[in-house]
Amino acid sequence: MKLSFYGGVHPKEHKELTCAKAVESLRKAPAQVTLSMSMHVGAPCAPVVQVGDQVTVGQKIAAPTGLGAPIHASVSGKVVAIEPRPSCGGGKMMAVVIENDFQDTFASELTPHPDYDALAPEEIIDIIKEAGITGMGGAGFPTHVKISSGIGKVDTLIVNAAECEPYLTSDHRLMLEEGEWIIKGVKILMKTFGLDKAYIGIEDNKPDAIEKMRALAEGGVEVVACRTRYPQGAEKQLIQRITGREVPPGGLPAHVGCAVFNASTAAAVYDAVAEGKPLTRRIVTLTGGALNEPKNVLVPFGTPIAHLIEEAGGFRETPDRVLVGGPMMGIAVYDLSACTIKGNNGILCMTRAEAAEHVDAAACIRCGRCVNVCPMHLTPVYMHLYTEKRMWDEAEAMNLMDCIECGSCNYICPARVPLVQSFRMAKFEIRTLAMKRKAEAEKEAKKA
């Protein structure tokens, strides 16, 4: 069995900016935090506090309305507004704004369970749910749902500590500084799933983290050093690397008996279960050539991006773009008052020289590099051709819906064709078309 994935690219890593810097607390806590009601995949939460309420750190301020997880106050203080605010994903989202009283009064409904070995799986899932834990690698799938839907199907537990995105080092620092919490979190997850084996996948550009985690690993936890190649940390590629299994099209990791958790998520599970702390903050990498002091900081959710930029010493050069996340899959923000959410692992301020050139796409020369780097075995050149001609059925027949939007094809393209943008649009159009056809078919059926 060949333990690797096909394709991928190796962009310049730039991790040296922050990887040797220990995690710091904020020098100045934010005066206000804005907690978006959409911090995860699924339906937005509904606020359970009102304007004027006094809240404490860890207090539940919003409850899920569908698929989701509750949100907790990340600072103590007074709720001053519940209204739509700029979101880091673009546009505005309903948010709860808390004015910080700088007391950091902590109170939570969760109780610490230092003796967590005695807990039943259902109890652990309940704690994880109440602690508001969602996937912290970016996608933000509610963790308790992943666990409860996977129990019985999952035979392999994988912790994603690949951190394949250039620039980002938050998971790297977490492993070096709080590796034992990750291991303990993994053991809690293993117990919940009833498994006695788990793997931690780390890219081999972090030898110190691999060494540290190997020293800490015990009781069925195995550290796997993976080749440094983007997108090693994409869920499907990591599963392929570690187990040799391929997640079927449209399927979930559970379909091949796997469950993948981000390293930060595992640590958050430990915090919640053993220490009774809901998820209210995380390590964020503040980096990029446009910042004076790139660093890793522990950030309460809802901190405005502008505040974090100040924490990193402000701009030393006019940034070309400010990203939430890494350069390959991060989202460019246009409003620095947008605030961090659970999945934000980095704020990247790129200079003009660092970022992709501002050029119009040149003619595709069919060099086929996109095909050679696609980790999903797709043919981006043909997918783009059909998309340009709005031939949605043909595009779908090229398995366009399998695209994970990792950006490898776009990165390597010598003609600078915006392939990912094209495929995002195509996915939207294909879904719309499918819905339209379904509605029409139902109408026909009713007539008949």
Add this chain to the structure above:
Amino acid sequence: MIDTKNLKLSVASSPHVSSPAGTRNLMLDVLVALVPALIMAAYFFGPRALLLTAVSVAGCEFFEWAYRKALKKPGAAGDLSAAVTGVLLAFVCPVTLPYWTILVGDFFAIVIVKQLFGGLGQNFMNPALGGRAFLMMSYPVAMTTWVLPGTPNWAGIVSAADAVTGATPLSNDFMHSGVMPDGVSLMDMFVGNVGGCVGEISALMLLLGGIYLIWRGTIRVRIPAAFLGTVAALTFLFPKNGVGNVEWMAAQLCSGGLMLGAFFMATDYVTSPVTKKGELYFGVGCGLLTVLIRYFGGYPEGVSYAILIMNVCVWLLDKAGKPGRFGVTAEAKKAAREARKRAKKEAA
């Protein structure tokens, strides 16, 4: 001090970084890889080889620029793709070809083969080979009069009339019946001390260029490997006129436009498949057709027509070579096939 209040931030879809290699860099790589062969051509054929190549490059760049300008299309000059075509076309012509003739070829390659089909990326035939095929049909004598090496003189720059011509490994005798020209050794053919087209003669230098391109990642190894491998296998298995298998195979690999074709023409991005399997089929097809034309065809040389014929099959080959879907195992595929069969039976 940076004005943080009035920042103008760029927004774009991810990814926000791109690889350093743009189209121009790739074309530049190809040009660099062709330099060793050009040096060898100048060494054996004299300065006219350089001048013919320069005229051809200038012609291609001019026709490309003039066409885009005349039709008010956005400028494509500067990506160096026309320069590559210019060098390649000069490389597949005899050094004695009149300058005006190669300009006719340049015109056909750039305007007819490339631009009329939509410009860079849209042509379905390799422009340089298209140009050569046109010249071959229009000026067959000039295109098949090969100069022997080692007779360069400065007068040849203006008039090539007094150049010494003669039988070369490209002539029908060798290709069809296996009779080696007098005084030509395998080593001569490998180094390039033989009569032939400007840039085709030195297998060694072309091989160096090809290895450079593969090392740089500019081209992938699959097409040249499949192409050369197929020719090698077929010529090894079917030698002619009692020549030893290995000797015959080596002579075939070093002769004609095979090295140039395998590394620089069959790998032309626009006119070759993009899928892994497609590339292999393409290379094997090129190799097979080359040997068939050399053994049984009326033309002395098969490489250019083999590639042109395979060029028009590219879409088909890519369809056939579509990569297996991620997450669909062999068993799942088999099950799906059987389910389809059952459904068909039931429908019938």
